[in-house]
Amino acid sequence: MSGVLLVSDHTSVTRKVRLATGDDVVVVDPGRMPAMPAQLLGLVPEPDDVRIVVLDVGGDDDEGVSGQVDDGLALAGRFAETHPHVGVVLVHSQPDSIGLAVLRAGARDVVPQDASVEDWRWALRRALDAVQTVAPTHQVEATGRVVTVASPKGGVGKTTLATNLAIGLAAQSPTGTVLVDLDVQFGDVAAALDLEPDYTLGDVVASPASRDSLGLKSLLARHPSGLQVLCGVRSPADADAISADQLSTVIGHLKSEFRYVVIDTAPGLHEQTLAALDHTTDLVLITSLDVPGIRGLRKEMEMLDELDLPPTTRSIIVNFADKDGGLSVADVEASIGRKVDVVLPRSKKFTLSTNQGSPLLESQPRDRISKEMGRLVMRFAPLSVNDSGWSGRHRGNRA
Numbered sequence: 001m002s003g004v005l006l007v008s009d010h011t012s013v014t015r016k017v018r019l020a021t022g023d024d025v026v027v028v029d030p031g032r033m034p035a036m037p038a039q040l041l042g043l044v045p046e047p048d049d050v051r052i053v054v055l056d057v058g059g060d061d062d063e064g065v066s067g068q069v070d071d072g073l074a075l076a077g078r079f080a081e082t083h084p085h086v087g088v089v090l091v092h093s094q095p096d097s098i099g100l101a102v103l104r105a106g107a108r109d110v111v112p113q114d115a116s117v118e119d120w121r122w123a124l125r126r127a128l129d130a131v132q133t134v135a136p137t138h139q140v141e142a143t144g145r146v147v148t149v150a151s152p153k154g155g156v157g158k159t160t161l162a163t164n165l166a167i168g169l170a171a172q173s174p175t176g177t178v179l180v181d182l183d184v185q186f187g188d189v190a191a192a193l194d195l196e197p198d199y200t201l202g203d204v205v206a207s208p209a210s211r212d213s214l215g216l217k218s219l220l221a222r223h224p225s226g227l228q229v230l231c232g233v234r235s236p237a238d239a240d241a242i243s244a245d246q247l248s249t250v251i252g253h254l255k256s257e258f259r260y261v262v263i264d265t266a267p268g269l270h271e272q273t274l275a276a277l278d279h280t281t282d283l284v285l286i287t288s289l290d291v292p293g294i295r296g297l298r299k300e301m302e303m304l305d306e307l308d309l310p311p312t313t314r315s316i317i318v319n320f321a322d323k324d325g326g327l328s329v330a331d332v333e334a335s336i337g338r339k340v341d342v343v344l345p346r347s348k349k350f351t352l353s354t355n356q357g358s359p360l361l362e363s364q365p366r367d368r369i370s371k372e373m374g375r376l377v378m379r380f381a382p383l384s385v386n387d388s389g390w391s392g393r394h395r396g397n398r399a
């Protein structure tokens, strides 16, 4: 067996954990939450194989086994004391409301009741990864894709693309996607998503809570789509206090917690952007359709080739495409010596969506431009677009 034991009386949770584990899970519904780990493990045929215990403690209105938050937390605490090689994951309708208690109980994670199959896959892999240090026989690597959006020039659409990309990935993995505003001084991700964050990058690098996964999650802003966001500093002066090492540590934590980490950057190759590139698995480079932009892109690509960075996929985006400037996409391709992956037209729709704080992929999913951006999302999450346009969550992942 996969080593997953699920305690739940919710058919939807059970079905999704079954799908996430390829039906390799033991599900028990003991009527009420057992008090001791041995009582729970006594219900399964091979207790020594159990690596992850998922306790569905339900929501406030629940009855039965899924209505026992306190009992579930107490059991998680006892597992942490007596069975540290077993990771406990809780399920609750409002994870934020019990996040701190979960942390104190020593559980590994808390997953929302309506999490998708994809979210479950990721949460279970991550929990297994966490217990493997205690039980070294289970070698499971779980780090997310880090997608960094960069450009040599300012104002070419990095923030626009990063926010749309993050919204697209969050449609596939709502609890597994985080967007980081690494334009440390002048970042405007919060405005682009109409968020008013309680904490920003400055708070996160300074807070001891950020060294712990659940603590770090508690400092992120939450977009209605489920996307979590680490917003830039409140004032440009605050940026001075943030070092590249600190950023690297935060990104390292995030990629072990999230399936997709999308990073928006400032123009050029500052040390903050280089800190991101050290973790990047997928690099998205943008240029506008003009001579300075294209020259800058070519130089940046040459520079990146010379730096000793981990290998990444590269996607090239031409933004603000129109015929009036006398340049074509073919000119860009000739200049940089490779194909352009996505072309986005100059359109007032972008200006409007920026001003309204609502990415186009979210507000107009069926628009031609959204479909084009959806093609970029597909490079990282291949199940996200159907023929009629941007589809939001893939059918296979629906609850």
Ligand SMILES: Nc1ncnc2c1ncn2[C@@H]1O[C@H](COP(=O)(O)OP(=O)(O)OP(=O)(O)O)[C@@H](O)[C@H]1O
Residues within 6 Å of the ligand: 151, 153, 154, 155, 156, 157, 158, 159, 160, 161, 183, 265, 266, 267, 319, 320, 321, 344, 345, 346, 347, 348, 350, 351, 352, 353, 354, 355
């Ligand atoms: N294809 C487009 N057509 C028209 N307007 C666009 C397009 N793409 C982006 N914009 C607009 O251009 C402005 C700058 O875009 P954005 O902030 O995304 O660029 P940026 O590269 O992040 O800039 P900076 O380097 O300052 O961070 C925004 O108002 C945005 O709405």
Ligand SMILES: [Mg+2]
Residues within 6 Å of the ligand: 158, 159, 160, 183, 187, 188, 264, 265
């Ligand atoms: Mg920007």
